[in-house]
Amino acid sequence: MTRIGFYYLQDFLNIQYRNIKRNEQIRRSIESLAKSGIRAGVDNIIAEAELSKARLNYIELKNQLKQLQLNVSAISGLPYQSIIPDKVVLKASDEIKQGNKIQ
Numbered sequence: 001m002t003r004i005g006f007y008y009l010q011d012f013l014n015i016q017y018r019n020i021k022r023n024e025q026i027r028r029s030i031e032s033l034a035k036s037g038i039r040a041g042v043d044n045i046i047a048e049a050e051l052s053k054a055r056l057n058y059i060e061l062k063n064q065l066k067q068l069q070l071n072v073s074a075i076s077g078l079p080y081q082s083i084i085p086d087k088v089v090l091k092a093s094d095e096i097k098q099g100n101k102i103q
Helices: 003-035 041-076 087-098
Strands: none
Touching: 003 041
């Protein structure tokens, strides 16, 4: 995975975290509606399944990021905790693709 992929993986992790929060809120809403009899109980089960799916995706992305950090750590000798995505690399890559000079 490239350095740019490393940044995007972190970005995807943040997006998935927000997705979990959104699914938690949807589940709570559907649960309230199901308890009051407005929605069917099966809707609550579907919402719970979507929340579980979002959590599993988050765990998978987190594991991929950790594996990438460990791989870079093994090559560089740096502690894996110190290896974080750098937006400067992403910006420089975009500048190169557009044919602009990097400043």
